[in-house]
Amino acid sequence: MVRLMQEKENAENTIASLQQEIQVLSRMHEQYHERKETEARQMEEHLAMRLKEAEFLLMQSEKKVEEIESVSQLKSQLWTRKANIFQSFMDNQKLSIKDIRISSQSIKQEMFALQMKWIDEISSIGRELKGLVDAADNYHKVLAENQKLFNEVQELKGNIRVYCRVRPFLPGQDGKTTIIDYIGENGEILITNPFKQGKDVCRMFKFNKVFNTHASQAEVFSDIQPLIRSVLDGFNVCIFAYGQTGSGKTYTMSGPGTSKEDWGVNYRALNDLFDISLSRRNAFSYEVGVQMVEIYNEQVRDLLSNDIAQKRLGIWSTSQPNGLVVPDASLHPVKSTLDVLQLMEIGQTNRAVGSTALNERSSRSHSILTVHVRGVDLKNGSTSRGCLHLIDLAGSERKNAHVPYRNSKLTQVLQSSLGGQAKTLMFVQINPDTGSYSETISTLKFAERVSGVELGAARSNKEGKDIKELLEQVSSLKDTISRKDMEIDQLLKNKAKSPGSSIDRNDSRQQIRRLSGTGSSEAECEDNMSDDGCSVAGTEYSVGGASEATAERMQKAPSRIARLFHTKNGQPANSKPKPRESALKPPGRTTSTGGSQATGGSLVKPPKRR
Ligand SMILES: Nc1ncnc2c1ncn2[C@@H]1O[C@H](COP(=O)(O)OP(=O)(O)OP(=O)(O)O)[C@@H](O)[C@H]1O
Known part of the structure; x- marks a missing residue:
């Protein structure tokens, strides 16, 4: 019994410890269970989120797929269209190549026909050319005849020509009275004496031509053109303007500005000279050289020399065989109007450099631009020499009284262009103002005397x-x-x-x-x-x-x-x-x-x- 009791007690202890263990285990199990539940819940939440994300991504990828599908559809449509275009282009090209082949064939045929025609034409041109060569032989004769006739007409007009030009009143001179009473068609000009009344109040002068105040620069030049032609035919031509200070000499000779309308006689003459020489290039070859001198206080200075402090230049009594009257003045070859204009600018600058008061000096000095032209007839080798003097004279009232004209350096320089061999044109410039009456009358009287002088027939300097x-x-x-x-x-x-x-x-x-x-x-x-x-x-x-x-x-x-x-x-x-x-x-x-x-x-x- 004890043993049984013992065993019972042991068993009861074992049961109690087992119960305790069961309790502990069940508590542990509960905890474990709770933890697992919590984990399961968290996992569930996490999975739900991932699910949502996956759904979202899925949605996006579906969208992208849709987009890509539509883009690729568009692209494929585009490529199909391009392929169609390319195909049609290729078809067109093939057609064009076919056309080109056909037309090249027909061109070849045309070329062949043309070649045949040309051969025919060339042989007929050859025949015509022969006729032309014969005609060209006559051309020189006709040209010489023309020149002769032209010079006869010039001679009839006289070799000293005097043109009168009346300067208009300048801005600000509106109220002034004019002394010009009448200008006729045939070169008459009637001057009224503002200081007299009754008879003898008017005085008539007659020149080759009188230009009124409205005459344009082109009108004034138009009558001079034939003279320029003469220079190329071997004549000496001298063009100058005469008149009191401020009467328009520079206006007529150089012009008031650089525009073509403004161009004065100088520029127009040079332009014509080169134009005519160009138009004759098949028959004549021309060499043109330029000298520019100034005469101041009876001393001749080279305006185109590099040496500003030039020595006094000598004048040759008769021009040398090369036509130079002032042989020591530098002679510059020129090919165009522009070349001459550039030289003229240099000349003007040198005039300015050599002067202390330019205005004063330029109205007291004469500047002479001489253009020497030597022509060779390409057919017969004969030569001609002409020269053109373009002169900016000093104001007429400024001339030194004790130097007689015939002894002056100016007349010596111009000797070959004032003699019987030359053609001379004088512009008499007058100022219409009453205050200039006496100077105007004396200018006109001098001009009248000049126009009455007979120089005889001009001759060209030709050497056949x-x-x-x-x-x-x-x-x-x-x-x-x-x-x-x-x-x-x-x-x-x-x-x-x-x-x-x-x-x-x-x-x-x-x-x-x-x-x-x-x-x-x-x-x-x-x-x-x-x-x-x-x-x-x-x-x-x-x-x-x-x-x-x-x-x-x-x-x-x-x-x-x-x-x-x-x-x-x-x-x-x-x-x-x-x-x-x-x-x-x-x-x-x-x-x-x-x-x-x-x-x-x-x-x-x-x-x-x-
Ligand atoms: N035909 C014209 N039409 C308009 N203005 C003119 C004409 N002629 C001359 N003039 C003007 O009259 C003024 C004097 O002319 P210009 O300088 O040509 O005289 P000039 O005789 O050369 O004088 P100088 O002897 O002092 O050199 C200038 O202002 C010019 O523009």
Whole structure:
């Protein structure tokens, strides 16, 4: 029993401990269960969230799939369209290539037909060309004939032409009264004396043409164009404006501005010169050179020289064979109007540099632009030389009273262009203001005298082949003569030294010359020269190698010019000079002094003795 009791007790202890264990285990189980539930809940929540996210992502991917599907659909449509376009382009290209092939075939056929036609035409042109060559042979003859006729017309118009231009009143001079009463169609101009009344109040002048105040620059130039043509035909032409200060000389010669409408005679003349030379380029080749000098206080200065402090330039009595009257002034070759304009600008600048008061100086000095033109006839090789003087004169009232015109440097420089060989155009500029009445009348009187002077027919400086040969012969003869002269002098000296000799020097010289057949006697020469009032006996009038006709002209021109300026001094101008010795006078007689003393033109010659 005890044992049983013991066992019972043990069993009861075991049961109690087991119960305790069961309790502990059940508590642990409950805790575990609770924890698992909590975890399961958390997991559930987490899974629910993930589910939502997955659903969202799914939705988005579905959207994207839709988008991609629509884009790819669009792209595929685009590509299909492009493929269609490309296909149609290719089809078109194929068609065009077919067309091109067809047309190239037809062009080839046309070309072949054309070639055949050309061959026919070329052979017929060849025949026509032959005819043209024959006609071209005649062209030169017709051209020469034309030039002759043209010059005859020019001669009929006279080789000194005087155009009068009336300056309008300037802005601000509206109330002023004009002294111009009437301007006629045929060059008449009637001037009223504002200080007189009754009869003799008006005075009529007549010139080749009178331009009224409204005349445009182009109108004024239109009558001058033929003169410019003459320069290219080998004539010397001189254009200048004369008038009191402020009467419009510069306006007429240079123009008031640089626009084409404003261009004065200078620019228009040069433009025409180059235009005409261009139009003749198939028949003639021209070389053009320019000199520009200024005459101030009777000194000649080169306005185109680099050396500003130029020395006084010498003037040649007769122009040299190259046509230069002032050979030491620089000569600049030019090819276009622009070249000349640039040189003129340099000239103006040099004028300004050399002057302290430019305005004062420019209205007291003359500036002379000389354009030298040498032409060669491409067909027969003959040459011509012409020069164009464009002159900006000093104001007429500013001229130095004690320098007579015929002795002035201006007339010496212009000798070859005022003589019988030249064509001269003078613009008489007048101011319509009553205050300028007396100056205007004296200007018009001078111009009237100038327009009455007859210069004779102008001649061109042409040297044909035969003339060239003659010139060569003449120059070799002149050499022979000068050698003989030296021999004669030597012989005479020897004779004079030998005792008992009493030879009349002139007689023996004439005898020897007669024997050698070298022309006129010296006595005759001296007679003629003194009779003509020429105090520069022994002056050489011939240009090296001038023909007889030229020599004759050279003799006449000086006298005419002397008369021109003679009349200016109020003396009669209608007596004709006696013929002088031949121009081919032996150089042994020549005592040419060069510079201003030598006299190729009568511009330095004293008036004829009466
Ligand atoms: N035909 C014209 N029409 C309009 N204005 C003119 C005309 N002629 C001259 N003039 C004007 O008159 C003024 C004087 O002219 P310009 O300078 O040409 O005279 P000038 O005779 O050359 O004088 P100078 O002897 O001082 O050089 C200028 O203002 C010019 O523009």
